[in-house]
Amino acid sequence: MDRERCVGAGMCVLAEATVFDQDEGDGTVLLLDPTPAVERRAGVREAAAVCPSGAVTLLDG
Amino acid sequence: MHHTTTMPTGRPTGCPFDPPAELAALRDEQPLRPLLYPDGHVGWLATGHAAIRAVLADPRFSSRPELAHFPLPREGFDGEMPPVPPGMFINADAPEHTRYRGLLTGRFTVRRMRLLSARVEEVTVEHLDAMERRGPSTDLVTAFAQPIPALMICELLGAPYADRDFFLEHTATFNDHEATAERQAESMAAFGGFLHDLVLAKRARPTDDLLSDLTETDLTDEELANVAFLLLGAGLDTTANMIALGTLALFTNPDQIALLRADPDRAVEELLRYLSIAHTGVRVALADVELDGHLIKAGQTVTISLEAGNRDPAKFPDPDRLDLSRHAAGHLSFGHGIHQCLGQQLARVEMRVALPALFERFPTLRPTVAPRDVPLRSDVDILGVQRLPVTWDVP
Numbered sequence: 140m141d142r143e144r145c146v147g148a149g150m151c152v153l154a155e156a157t158v159f160d161q162d163e164g165d166g167t168v169l170l171l172d173p174t175p176a177v178e179r180r181a182g183v184r185e186a187a188a189v190c191p192s193g194a195v196t197l198l199d200g
Numbered sequence: 201m202h203h204t205t206t207m208p209t210g211r212p213t214g215c216p217f218d219p220p221a222e223l224a225a226l227r228d229e230q231p232l233r234p235l236l237y238p239d240g241h242v243g244w245l246a247t248g249h250a251a252i253r254a255v256l257a258d259p260r261f262s263s264r265p266e267l268a269h270f271p272l273p274r275e276g277f278d279g280e281m282p283p284v285p286p287g288m289f290i291n292a293d294a295p296e297h298t299r300y301r302g303l304l305t306g307r308f309t310v311r312r313m314r315l316l317s318a319r320v321e322e323v324t325v326e327h328l329d330a331m332e333r334r335g336p337s338t339d340l341v342t343a344f345a346q347p348i349p350a351l352m353i354c355e356l357l358g359a360p361y362a363d364r365d366f367f368l369e370h371t372a373t374f375n376d377h378e379a380t381a382e383r384q385a386e387s388m389a390a391f392g393g394f395l396h397d398l399v400l401a402k403r404a405r406p407t408d409d410l411l412s413d414l415t416e417t418d419l420t421d422e423e424l425a426n427v428a429f430l431l432l433g434a435g436l437d438t439t440a441n442m443i444a445l446g447t448l449a450l451f452t453n454p455d456q457i458a459l460l461r462a463d464p465d466r467a468v469e470e471l472l473r474y475l476s477i478a479h480t481g482v483r484v485a486l487a488d489v490e491l492d493g494h495l496i497k498a499g500q501t502v503t504i505s506l507e508a509g510n511r512d513p514a515k516f517p518d519p520d521r522l523d524l525s526r527h528a529a530g531h532l533s534f535g536h537g538i539h540q541c542l543g544q545q546l547a548r549v550e551m552r553v554a555l556p557a558l559f560e561r562f563p564t565l566r567p568t569v570a571p572r573d574v575p576l577r578s579d580v581d582i583l584g585v586q587r588l589p590v591t592w593d594v595p
Contacts, residue, residue, distance in 0.1 A: 143322075144353045146301060146305065146538050146540065147301070147305025147306070147308070147309065147542075148534075148541070148544065149308075149309055149310040149544070149545050150312075150540075152309075152310040153310065154529065154531075155308075160311075161306075161309040161310060163309075163312065164305065164306050165302060165305060165306045166304075166305030166306040166307070166308065166309045167305065172548075175375050176203050185529055188530065189529055189530050190255070191256075191535070191538070191540035192257075192537065192538055192540075193257060195407075196301065
């Protein structure tokens with residue numbers, strides 16, 4: 140998560156609301172679940188793909 | 201040697217939702233290609249989904265209009281844009297843009313905008329009730345599509361809704377390619393003066409709204425008036441067009457109305473993709489950039505055809521078909537990169553509430569003129585319809 144790059148568009152929350160949230164103050168991305176379950180992975184991949192500012196990066200593991 | 205083209209214009213007759221036909225051919229041949237601008241500049245045209253995303257995500261491309269060449273001639277426009285005044289962050293690059301946007305993003309989050317759903321529902325019901333009371337025919341633009349987003353942005357920002365006709369008149373002028381530079385300047389002065397007074401009023405007597413809260417920041421009066429200008433303009437002349445044009449699209453694709461009801465969130469994304477009302481943008485290379493095997497030189501303008509990108513078959517199979525059951529995530533209708541629409545979550549809430557409610561209330565809703573005769577807004581920055589005369593059966 141790169142909160143410096145984040146522009147608070149909220150695309151990640153739309154893609155996978157169980158993993159991503161937005162800060163109440165500045166609207167930037169918050170990671171709710173750093174190791175999402177397998178059934179969440181498609182949503183997480185979509186979040187990374189649609190993020191307008193490249194603030195979401197997936198790590199293998 | 202690449203073949204240089206000029207910007208295609210003109211929508212195919214009888215297909216009000218389709219981009220100029222030539223754009224698809226250009227995209228399928230070469231998604232990033234040289235473009236000859238009306239002032240003689242040779243820049244680029246991006247029509248492919250991937251190429252557009254790459255440009256919009258790259259900080260080496262600027263949004264400053266005073267550096268740009270424009271792909272279509274505008275009435276009375278001599279080609280020189282003045283530098284953008286402070287606060288017009290849509291036309292600013294990082295770090296200036298970052299500062300303004302950072303003050304606003306917390307106010308437009310998914311959660312905050314979804315909390316407004318109840319208020320959007322209330323406003324929608326009020327306008328549906330008024331339509332029903334006044335009887336079985338109306339112009340859907342003025343009775344429904346315009347007032348709902350107008351009321352929401354006025355309340356959110358703290359601008360007087362009673363002045364909405366004044367706001368709407370001026371935002372329409374800014375978006376109109378046929379408005380002369382002189383008329384645009386007059387409009388800007390009148391609207392700007394109004395907003396400057398509003399800022400002073402909020403400073404003197406703060407109320408419970410975004411503009412009052414922004415007077416607590418270090419923004420100057422001029423910056424505040426310009427931020428208010430952007431938010432109000434963006435709130436007034438965008439979603440209204442999506443609601444009206446979206447309704448027309450559903451009239452011409454009646455089999456899709458059930459899908460709208462079944463999954464409004466999914467349906468709204470597809471309407472956004474298919475209609476691409478904010479159809480074109482420009483960026484300027486600040487440095488030499490290699491992209492797609494081409495060299496974009498510093499100083500060259502790239503025209504971004506969002507509507508062509510949204511119909512790119514490499515991204516969306518059978519792209520010219522409106523399919524409300526499609527997963528349309530990744531469309532470019534709110535842009536991409538650091539300027540991606542700040543108000544997009546508000547727009548989504550407004551559309552996902554208003555559109556299904558309209559067809560729920562009036563199951564027999566239909567246009568009173570043939571869809572091909574509905575007067576469209578052409579030659580504008582944001583597509584839409586001028587009027588949408590509708591009727592319905594009274595039970």
